[in-house]
Amino acid sequence: MDSNNDDTLDIIITNVVATFRTRCHLNLRTIALEGTNVIYKPEVGKVLMKLRKPKITASIWSSGKIICTGATSEEEAKQGARRLARCLQKIGFKVRFSAFKVVNVLAVCSMPFAIHLVDFTKKNRPIASYEPELHPAATYRIKTIKATIQVFSTGSLTVTGPNVQNVATAVEQVYPLLFECKKPLCK
Amino acid sequence: MRELFLDEGLEDCVLDDLRHLWETKMMESKAMDDFRKNNSDSPNFVLQLPPNYSRNDAEHAAPVVIPASQNIHSFPVQNNSETLATFSLPAGLSYPVQIPAGVTLQTATGQLYKTVTERIEPPVPPPASSQPTERLPREPSPVPVPTLVDSLPPLDSFSLPSQESSLPQQDPMPEYPQFEIGSEEVLTDTPQFKSSDIDDILKVVIEEEREKAARARNLAHAKFYDQPQSVLGLDLDYNYNALSDIVQLDGAADNSDLEEEDVSLEENDFLGMINAEALKALQEGGVSSDGNSSSSSSDSEEAEELDQVEDEDPLNSGDDVFEQDIPDLFDSENIIVCQYDKIHRSKNRWKFHLKDGVMSYGGRDYVFSKAIGEAEW
Numbered sequence: 432m433d434s435n436n437d438d439t440l441d442i443i444i445t446n447v448v449a450t451f452r453t454r455c456h457l458n459l460r461t462i463a464l465e466g467t468n469v470i471y472k473p474e475v476g477k478v479l480m481k482l483r484k485p486k487i488t489a490s491i492w493s494s495g496k497i498i499c500t501g502a503t504s505e506e507e508a509k510q511g512a513r514r515l516a517r518c519l520q521k522i523g524f525k526v527r528f529s530a531f532k533v534v535n536v537l538a539v540c541s542m543p544f545a546i547h548l549v550d551f552t553k554k555n556r557p558i559a560s561y562e563p564e565l566h567p568a569a570t571y572r573i574k575t576i577k578a579t580i581q582v583f584s585t586g587s588l589t590v591t592g593p594n595v596q597n598v599a600t601a602v603e604q605v606y607p608l609l610f611e612c613k614k615p616l617c618k
Numbered sequence: 619m620r621e622l623f624l625d626e627g628l629e630d631c632v633l634d635d636l637r638h639l640w641e642t643k644m645m646e647s648k649a650m651d652d653f654r655k656n657n658s659d660s661p662n663f664v665l666q667l668p669p670n671y672s673r674n675d676a677e678h679a680a681p682v683v684i685p686a687s688q689n690i691h692s693f694p695v696q697n698n699s700e701t702l703a704t705f706s707l708p709a710g711l712s713y714p715v716q717i718p719a720g721v722t723l724q725t726a727t728g729q730l731y732k733t734v735t736e737r738i739e740p741p742v743p744p745p746a747s748s749q750p751t752e753r754l755p756r757e758p759s760p761v762p763v764p765t766l767v768d769s770l771p772p773l774d775s776f777s778l779p780s781q782e783s784s785l786p787q788q789d790p791m792p793e794y795p796q797f798e799i800g801s802e803e804v805l806t807d808t809p810q811f812k813s814s815d816i817d818d819i820l821k822v823v824i825e826e827e828r829e830k831a832a833r834a835r836n837l838a839h840a841k842f843y844d845q846p847q848s849v850l851g852l853d854l855d856y857n858y859n860a861l862s863d864i865v866q867l868d869g870a871a872d873n874s875d876l877e878e879e880d881v882s883l884e885e886n887d888f889l890g891m892i893n894a895e896a897l898k899a900l901q902e903g904g905v906s907s908d909g910n911s912s913s914s915s916s917d918s919e920e921a922e923e924l925d926q927v928e929d930e931d932p933l934n935s936g937d938d939v940f941e942q943d944i945p946d947l948f949d950s951e952n953i954i955v956c957q958y959d960k961i962h963r964s965k966n967r968w969k970f971h972l973k974d975g976v977m978s979y980g981g982r983d984y985v986f987s988k989a990i991g992e993a994e995w
Contacts (some may be wrong), residue, residue, distance in 0.1 A: 470963070481995070
């Protein structure tokens with residue numbers, strides 16, 4: 432989804448986090464006993480249920496809130512969430528699938544060039560921050576689309592945002608800035 | 619044990635009935651059994667030696683030492699037609715009894731115990747009533763072959779350095795280092811064994827137990843007796859008190875949680891995969907299930923919430939929602955009920971450190987005091 436130069440960048444979505452509510456109180460112990468592929472964590476108060484088909488791990492809370500992680504696309508996240516709700520329904524709870532929302536999308540991207548992080552940070556002073564002693568990547572936050580991009584000196588990027596569209600937009604936005612600061616041949 | 623029963627005013631026959639009941643149950647579950655019965659009938663202990671035992675060997679075997687008791691038994695040796703030497707030990711045997719290698723012991727009630735060439739504690743029942751010392755024609759296979767154990771499917775990913783917590787029970791041991799001799803031929807005998815009477819089953823089972831006990835030797839202590847002394851030959855290390863403990867443990871120590879029949883767990887297609895989470899939940903749940911009460915309260919809550927207007931609820935009572943593409947992989951009957959020391963997971967690799975469990979695997983029942991497993995989900 433990169434409308435820049437000749438080369439197109441591959442943005443690979445690695446993780447989609449979504450939440451939904453079942454609108455009913457869930458008995459964690461029942462789920463833990465009768466559900467398949469569940470991990471009960473009574474110390475925290477949640478049950479993890481792992482699905483194979485969309486490779487998804489869901490944290491189920493007794494209030495009925497479910498957080499679904501591990502999907503590779505928004506569609507898959509929704510599919511997995513519905514399947515999970517179906518699972519709970521089969522166990523016996525009066526589950527209703529409501530308030531499904533993708534909360535976070537994590538994608539990685541790789542620039543075909545290395546980046547000079549100090550230059551990049553200097554040019555984008557308030558928006559980008561770089562603390563090499565803490566973390567080897569420079570962090571670039573785009574407030575408007577609420578996306579965060581971590582820029583590594585090798586040219587790799589990790590982008591997190593509220594949805595896939597925002598992530599794509601963020602990459603497009605940051606590309607020219609990175610291009611300016613690309614490291615010359617001496618990588 | 620008998621004395622305890624007598625003290626309580628119960629009759630001896632009650633004890634005998636219990637014993638018979640238990641025996642039948644153990645037979646039905648094909649569990650390896652160690653019959654410690656408290657028969658105060660004529661306690662005769664019959665030592666049957668394999669045919670290759672010569673007189674000289676018998677002399678080697680002569681130092682059957684009973685350190686604890688002062689009885690030195692004389693061995694009336696009879697040779698039956700199959701050149702098996704039969705010794706009978708007199709009553710009043712107190713343990714430990716050292717029995718030389720390769721000896722098959724038959725108790726008065728017909729239980730067979732075959733001692734291995736390694737250190738082992740074959741179960742020696744308390745003085746049992748006398749029995750005819752006829753030997754089965756198949757008996758002269760002195761080769762210590764792990765017949766039934768070999769016939770178990772290889773448990774690659776599920777290694778069990780298990781320990782016999784009690785002698786009557788059987789542990790699956792995937793490694794059979796020394797005893798591969800003639801496994802094939804005996805395997806063919808195995809079905810015959812199984813189809814024949816109890817004595818045969820026991821015999822075969824004892825051979826397995828021998829293996830495991832040999833390994834178990836090096837592992838943690840057994841419940842009922844201390845570390846066996848590493849003496850040449852074999853030690854039977856018991857106290858009589860321990861024996862009575864054994865009998866009690868069958869009934870008293872039962873925890874209603876651990877009844878295996880109540881739980882039917884679904885297994886993955888990996889051997890030895892336990893539904894560890896479910897097991898853990900079982901343990902953590904405690905004895906009483908207050909799930910019923912809480913689910914009823916949640917039902918009332920749900921009723922209220924159903925009345926509320928929902929904002930977005932595309933899930934139309936499950937009609938839209940697709941069924942599981944992959945239902946439970948297979949509902950195998952292999953099941954383990956145990957306690958856990960530590961369950962660990964990294965991504966989809968699981969490691970289990972279990973303890974004190976019973977399991978039904980491949981149609982057979984086993985018991986372990988420690989089990990370690992690995993599986994991939």
